Amino acid sequence: MQTVSALSVPFQSGVRPAAVQTLSRPTSAWRIIRATVAKELRMTTRYIPNLVGSLANQAVRVVFFLLLSSAISIQGLGVSGAPLAGRDLFISFQSGLLLTVFIGATLWGPIYAVRNDLYNGTLEFLYSNPGSRYAYYVGSVLARVIVESALFLPLYIVLAVYSQASLPDLLMVLLTCTVIMVALTAMGVMMALLALLWRQADSIAQVFGIMFEMIGGAYLPVNAFPGLVRYLAYPLPHTWGYDLIRYYSFGGNWQTLLLVWQEWAIIIAFAIGFTLASRQLLSKAAQRAKRNGLHVI
Amino acid sequence: MGGTPPTKSPPLTPLLLMAVLPPAKGYFSEVKMTQSVYLSARHVQKRYGKALALEDASLELRQGEILALLGPNGAGKTTLVKILATVLVKDAGQVDILGYDLDRHVEEIRHLFGYVGQDTERSAYARLTVTENLHFFGALRGMHKREIDQQIEKLAAYFDFYANLDKQFTQLSGGQKQTVVIMRGLLHNPPLIYLDEPTKGLDPLVAKRIRAFLKQFVQQERKSLLLTSHVLSEVDELSDRVALIHRGTISVASTPDDLKAAVGAAESIEIERTALPAATRARIEGLDTVLFAKECNDHWIAFGVSDVMLGAEAIIRVLREDNVHARFRHHTVSLEDAFVHHIGELSEKFDH
Numbered sequence: 001m002q003t004v005s006a007l008s009v010p011f012q013s014g015v016r017p018a019a020v021q022t023l024s025r026p027t028s029a030w031r032i033i034r035a036t037v038a039k040e041l042r043m044t045t046r047y048i049p050n051l052v053g054s055l056a057n058q059a060v061r062v063v064f065f066l067l068l069s070s071a072i073s074i075q076g077l078g079v080s081g082a083p084l085a086g087r088d089l090f091i092s093f094q095s096g097l098l099l100t101v102f103i104g105a106t107l108w109g110p111i112y113a114v115r116n117d118l119y120n121g122t123l124e125f126l127y128s129n130p131g132s133r134y135a136y137y138v139g140s141v142l143a144r145v146i147v148e149s150a151l152f153l154p155l156y157i158v159l160a161v162y163s164q165a166s167l168p169d170l171l172m173v174l175l176t177c178t179v180i181m182v183a184l185t186a187m188g189v190m191m192a193l194l195a196l197l198w199r200q201a202d203s204i205a206q207v208f209g210i211m212f213e214m215i216g217g218a219y220l221p222v223n224a225f226p227g228l229v230r231y232l233a234y235p236l237p238h239t240w241g242y243d244l245i246r247y248y249s250f251g252g253n254w255q256t257l258l259l260v261w262q263e264w265a266i267i268i269a270f271a272i273g274f275t276l277a278s279r280q281l282l283s284k285a286a287q288r289a290k291r292n293g294l295h296v297i
Numbered sequence: 298m299g300g301t302p303p304t305k306s307p308p309l310t311p312l313l314l315m316a317v318l319p320p321a322k323g324y325f326s327e328v329k330m331t332q333s334v335y336l337s338a339r340h341v342q343k344r345y346g347k348a349l350a351l352e353d354a355s356l357e358l359r360q361g362e363i364l365a366l367l368g369p370n371g372a373g374k375t376t377l378v379k380i381l382a383t384v385l386v387k388d389a390g391q392v393d394i395l396g397y398d399l400d401r402h403v404e405e406i407r408h409l410f411g412y413v414g415q416d417t418e419r420s421a422y423a424r425l426t427v428t429e430n431l432h433f434f435g436a437l438r439g440m441h442k443r444e445i446d447q448q449i450e451k452l453a454a455y456f457d458f459y460a461n462l463d464k465q466f467t468q469l470s471g472g473q474k475q476t477v478v479i480m481r482g483l484l485h486n487p488p489l490i491y492l493d494e495p496t497k498g499l500d501p502l503v504a505k506r507i508r509a510f511l512k513q514f515v516q517q518e519r520k521s522l523l524l525t526s527h528v529l530s531e532v533d534e535l536s537d538r539v540a541l542i543h544r545g546t547i548s549v550a551s552t553p554d555d556l557k558a559a560v561g562a563a564e565s566i567e568i569e570r571t572a573l574p575a576a577t578r579a580r581i582e583g584l585d586t587v588l589f590a591k592e593c594n595d596h597w598i599a600f601g602v603s604d605v606m607l608g609a610e611a612i613i614r615v616l617r618e619d620n621v622h623a624r625f626r627h628h629t630v631s632l633e634d635a636f637v638h639h640i641g642e643l644s645e646k647f648d649h
Contacts, residue, residue, distance in 0.1 A: 027439030
C-alpha cells in the first residue's frame with residue numbers, strides 16, 4: 001500500500017491545470033465597488049421607511065438648532081470676540097450638521113455592512129470569495145453617501161441661503177467634506193474590523209462615535225470646550241473638518257484652531273494615513289477572525 | 298503541487314485504528330496516476346482556544362467524485378469544510394487544491410470552489426430577488442453579466458426554478474432558499490464544490506430533488522463534491538466514498554459498500570430476543586452460515602449471515618427443531634449500521 005500524497009498528482013505547483021475551467025476570475029476593485037453600490041442602492045429602495053425616517057430625523061435637527069440658536073449665545077466665539085448668537089450660531093450648528101451627515105455614512109457605512117452581512121448571513125460567503133474586501137466596504141460607504149446626499153442637499157441649501165457664503169467658499173465646504181469622507185471611510189473600515197472580531201464592539205464603537213462627534217465640534221466649536229477636551233479633540237479628523245467648514249461657511253470670518261493651510265495638511269494626512277493603515281489592518285483582522293473562528297464561524 | 302511529502306508522521310491513534318479496521322479504499326490505498334486528486338488534505342489540525350476541533354484530518358477528493366464526510370455532532374466536519382473554504386485558518390497540516398497550496402495561494406484557490414454553508418435560511422440578501430442576489434455574487438467573482446445570465450438560465454433549468462427568479466429571497470420557502478444558495482455555489486462553474494449539510498431541514502421531496510440534481514450534475518460535469526450530512530440514506534445514495542471523522546480525526550475512507558461489509562455481513566436475520574432460549578441461540582451461533590450474533594436492542598438479536606437464503610433456511614430449521622415460536626425478520630445492513638459500528642469501535646479505541 002502507498003499513502004497517496006500530492007506527489008501522485010500531476011499538477012504543477014501554483015499553476016491551475018488548463019483542463020480545469022471556472023468562470024471565477026480576478027476582478028478590479030472598481031467593479032466590486034460598482035456592484036456593491038448597486039446592491040446597496042437596490043436594497044435601500046426596498047426599505048423606504050428607513051429613508052423617510054432619516055430625512056425626518058435631519059429635519060427635526062434643523063428645526064431644533066434653529067430654535068436653539070434663537071435662545072442661546074456662546075460668549076467670545078463670534079466675529080472679533082463678540083458672542084456667537086442668532087443667525088451666526090445657526091450657521092455654526094448647520095455647518096456641523098452638514099458634515100455629520102457624511103460622517104454618519106463614512107464612519108458607520110462599513111460597520112453597518114458587517115452588521116447587515118451578519119444579519120443576512122452573507123459574511124461567511126463574502127469571506128470565502130476572491131474579491132477585494134476593502135472595495136466591498138468602500139462600495140458600502142459610497143452607497144450610503146449617495147443615499148445620504150438626499151439629506152445633505154437640503155442641509156447644504158439651507159446653509160447656503162443662511163450664510164450667504166460665496167460660491168468658492170461653498171465649493172470649499174464640499175471639498176472639505178470630501179477629504180474628511182476619505183479619512184473617515186478608512187476609520188470606518190477599522191471600526192468594522194472591530195465588529196468583525198468582537199460582536200459587542202459594534203455598540204462600543206457607536207458610543208465612541210458619538211463622543212468623537214461631540215468633542216470634535218459637531219454641535220459646539222472646539223474653542224468653547226475646556227483645555228483638556230480640546231486636547232482630546234485634536235487627534236480626531238472630525239475636529240479639523242468641522243473647523244474648516246465653519247471657516248468657509250462664515251466666508252473666512254471664523255477663528256480657526258490653526259492656520260487654514262495647516263488644517264488642510266492635517267486632514268489630508270489623516271486621509272492618507274488612515275487609508276494605508278486600514279488596508280493593512282483589514283487583512284490582519286480578517287486573518288485573526290479566521291484563526292479564532294470568532295465571528296465568521 | 299508542492300511535491301513535498303508530509304512532514305509530520307500520523308499520530309499513533311490512527312495507526313492503531315488502521316490495524317483494527319478494514320483496509321480503507323480511499324486515503325490509505327493506491328490511486329492510479331491517471332486519476333486526478335483535486336484536493337488533498339493531510340494531517341490538518343485546528344484548535345479553538347483549548348478545545349481541539351481537528352486533531353488529524355486527512356482526505357483526498359478526486360475528479361468526478363462525491364466524498365461524504367460523516368461523523369457525530371462536534372466531530373469536526375464543519376470546521377474542516379470551513380478551512381477548505383478559506384473561512385477558517387488551520388493551525389497545522391497541508392492542503393493542496395488543484396496544484397495550489399492553501400497557505401500560499403488562498404486567492405487562487407477561492408476561484409476554484411463553490412461553498413454552501415449551513416444556515417441557508419439567512420445567507421443571501423433578503424430584500425434582493427434571486428436574480429439580483431446571483432448577479433451581485435457573480436460580479437464579486439469577476440463574472441460578466443452575460444455569463445451570469447447564462448449560468449442562471451442553466452441552473453434554473455436544472456432546478457426548475459424559473460418561477461422564483463424574480464422573487465425576493467425573503468419570500469422564498471426554506472427549500473427554495475436552499476436551492477438559491479446551492480445555485481450561488483455553482484454559479485461560477487467551480488471544479489470543486491463543498492456542501493455542508495445541503496438538505497438539512499428540508500422536506501423529503503425537496504431533498505430528493507436536490508440529491509438527484511447533485512448526482513446528475515457531478516456526473517455530467519465531472520465536478521468533485523465534498524459533502525457533509527447527517528442523513529445517512531442521503532450519503533449512501535450520493536457518495537462514491539465516505540470518510541468517517543470522529544473527535545477531529547479522519548480514520549476511515551471507503552466506499553459505502555465496503556463500510557457496510559466491514560460490519561461483518563451484508564445481511565442479517567433478526568429474531569425476537571424474549572422468545573429465544575439460550576440453548577437455541579447457541580445452536581444458531583454455531584451454524585456455518587452464521588457469522589456473528591449481535592444484540593441490536595432490547596427486543597431483537599441479529600445473526601449476521603454470509604448468504605441470506607441459506608442462513609434463513611438453517612436458522613428456521615433450528616427454530617423448528619427446538620420448537621421455538623419466535624418472530625424473525627430480514628435486515629440488510631445499512632450505512633447507518635456501518636456508521637454506528639465504526640464510530641463505536643473508534644470511540645472504544647479513543648477511550649483506551
